[in-house]
Amino acid sequence: MGDYLKGIDIDWFRNRVSLGMLVAIVAFVVILARLFYLQIIEGETYRALSENNSIRLQTVDPPRGLIFDAHGKLLVDNRPAFDVTLTPKDARPVQAALERLSRYAPISFDALQLQMILRKGHPPFKPLVIKPDVDRNVLAAIEVSRFDLPGISIDVKTRRQYIHNRSAAHLLGYLGEVNLDDLKKAENTGLRTGDLIGKFGIEKACDTVLRGKRGGRQVQVNASGQVMRVIKQVDAVPGKNLFLTIHHRLQQLAEALLKDAAGAVVAMDPNNGHVLALASSPSFDPNAFVSGISREAWNALVSNPDHPMENKAIQGEYPPASTYKIITAIAGLEEGVIDENTTFFCPGYYRFGNRSYRCWKKGGHGHMNVVKALTQSCDVFFYQVGQRLGVDRLAKWAHRFGLGSPTGIDIENEAAGLIPTAAWKKRRYGIRWQKGETLSIAIGQGYDLVTPLQQAVMISAVANGGIRYKPLLIRSIQSADGKETADFKKNVVDRIRLRRRTLQIVRKALFNVVNTRKGTAWRSRVEGLDICGKTGTAQVVGRKEKGTEKAPGNRSKHLKDHAWFVAYAPAEDPRIAVAVLVEHGEHGSSAAAPIARELIRYYLKAGNGGPPPDPKYKTLRQRH
């Protein structure tokens, strides 16, 4: 054989193939021996185990992490709930089992419906919930007659409980059944249909943290499905607890102050971006979602014209109106188009091109410098500042203060708002920017849109000298046993470079708004608190149309203007910043400023505000 090289011939190969045969024989003998062992020697045992399908897997759901406020006050809890279940295989005949059950407890479940569920592929050895969340009387009745009710058992589950019902509902969110799209996501491996996951708010944003890890046990059951012994157990890993930055008392006060009005309140610590309160009104009760909300209740929520499901603090986009004059003033001073001595005359209108732009004060403000103009909210002064700046320089400063883009807060669905530039208009409408439009922009009307949260970030940056923080909602995350913690202190997005003089001028004006007789928020001053702020009245109907309309007081509610107030206090060493928006509240001074005043008053009162003590260790002691 010419093919063979180096002493290799056919016999060499044949020897090695024979060796292979030997290996194959050994392997197959081992397999046969094992089969003989399993099927003949141990066969009896395995047959018995299979007869009753007696080795079953039971899952143990992990308790979901709890949510506390900044002071360690419990906001979201888990309460025990008792579900009555039926294991079809153990409860034969099913019809009779259901009849017996109805004799002991007021539970009626249609046997036909059960057949349907089984036909759809529900495994007969798997418990089926026939009555969720029964009260203790029913529980006792069933437990007592347990031996007369084969296949019926009580499943203890935990149910989410939002202790303060509607309070902070938008922030906390709610749970819902996992859907097919959720299941496709990588972070949701291990979940199954029927599991609850966070669908909104913090419950959604921190779902993987709160969720924990499912455990389970292999059990052996007897003929009537009762657990005889636990073969193996894997403990569930409880979800981690969250400590929020929210001061719940302040949050509740904000909600109480908003009352029935639609609107939002954001309170922040200007020194670190901690969100102290984030209220949106009207609200909803997340407890309604826990065991599945009814269609009617859902429709009522969705069709409500005040949109209770919307978190107006982060999703609501409103024209900033006169509060935006803070930005126009800073931009004017920083870009050098005005200084503290620049004065413009306000006759009550400003003529530009062939149009007359009005000031809100018909008779005019007379001679105005920047401090006076901010204090009295003179439109004519800021028309001229805006005209000198141009749209793009103004937009640059608004963007620096975080307006017109999401703040990056941890919860979803945050709106971006809008601060227009010439390029934006060209892109969006294909039309060149008109110089006259800059005038409306300069007083926060026109295309300008911001969210209450962005306003809180902006006024915080004014208060702290130009540091833009990412709003922080979660102070720390802690494992259920308290051993591991992760703390979140602060997160600086940007340090805005501002001249000291600019800050002094603007802060002085904001002080005057509240604390001088001519200021627009004079009525909301509090002796000794030194609140600084700026009012705003956002037009719902354009000013042009407005002239032809009825007097403001007679307009129907949904045409009334939105009221703004942004504030911080105390003037020196600010500790709280607040943004308040009341939809259709008409005047910032009358509808929004008093809310901010009460929040600040409460927070700065001795003992109420300030950085809270570390809550973690206290709460743990209470709970264990």
Add this chain to the structure above:
Amino acid sequence: MFDKRLVKNFNWALLGLTLLIGCCGLVVLYSSDRPGGADAVRTLFSKQLVWFGAGTLLMIGSFLFNYKQLDRWAHAIYALCILLLIGVFVLGKHAGGARRWIAVGPISIQPSEMTKIAVLIVLARYYSKVVSAEGLTFRNLIPPMLYTLVPFVLILKQPDLGTAMLILIIAGILTLFVKIKRRTLLGLLSFAALSTPLVWYFLKGYQKQRILTFLNPERDPLGTGYHIIQSKIAIGSGMMFGKGYLKGTQNALSFLPEQHTDFIFSVLAEEWGFVGTSIMVLLFFLLIIRGLQVAYGCRDPFGTILAVGLTAMLFSQVVINIAMVMGLMPVVGVPLPMISYGGSSMASVMVSLGLLMNISMRRFMVE
């Protein structure tokens, strides 16, 4: 043109065994394919029937040409498979967290199955040129390592641990078959022994956990551990004569995971008992012995080595699958040849058997 000797030398026994095992497979699959109760449509069964028919055609196609041509095409076939494996990452279909399939018109193929044969062909070609009585040196082993590791890594990334390991195993068996120099073998073994602790040291915590669970399913009583217990109950409860065809309870109650693919042997064992399983095992044993006889009778190195490789592939799959469902081996997704549901697996097995017949019928042809 057509040589009458080809018909005369045809390996009818191998063909008979193939068809017999294939039919047994269909019978068992018919029973396993009833997850939703008696009235569920047996879609898997009818699909598998089509796969079996198509597989038979592929098998015939695989013995019609002279296998010696494969020596020439080896690299082209190998390159095509590697390209397809890369293609899986670019345009592959996601299913169950893995990307293993490429859609070709209405059907989707699993390139990793074909790659197993491609690796065997390319290794057979290489080894037939370097084989020597004193054994291979370390230098001889570098090209086969590359041939093996490229597809191994690509398939591992899909991830398809079962097929990746299988490629490693059959390449290993083939290499041992052509003999390694004793010194080289000892060197390799001690290198492996020394590097294992080092690799272990560098693995992350969860990776260690995964390997430990893989080696010992009892560590995962809610997942694999539970599957193994249920599988053992199914097999054991078959006892001597089984519970009767279509009467398996473990299977019907969907206690068994993947009952129509990886765990199909448990269904067989439950319904047919020890009588059924030992006959099935015997049939596989005869098939393996027939395959080795093809290698024994072949007179050229390429054909012999290829026949050994193809037989080793079938052997490994049978042994790993059955040992796995009996709880003797870690659970890796390795299908049982011709019994487990799946078109790509059926195709690769039938092509392998066709190639064995090819080598067998041309054993007397010397160029």
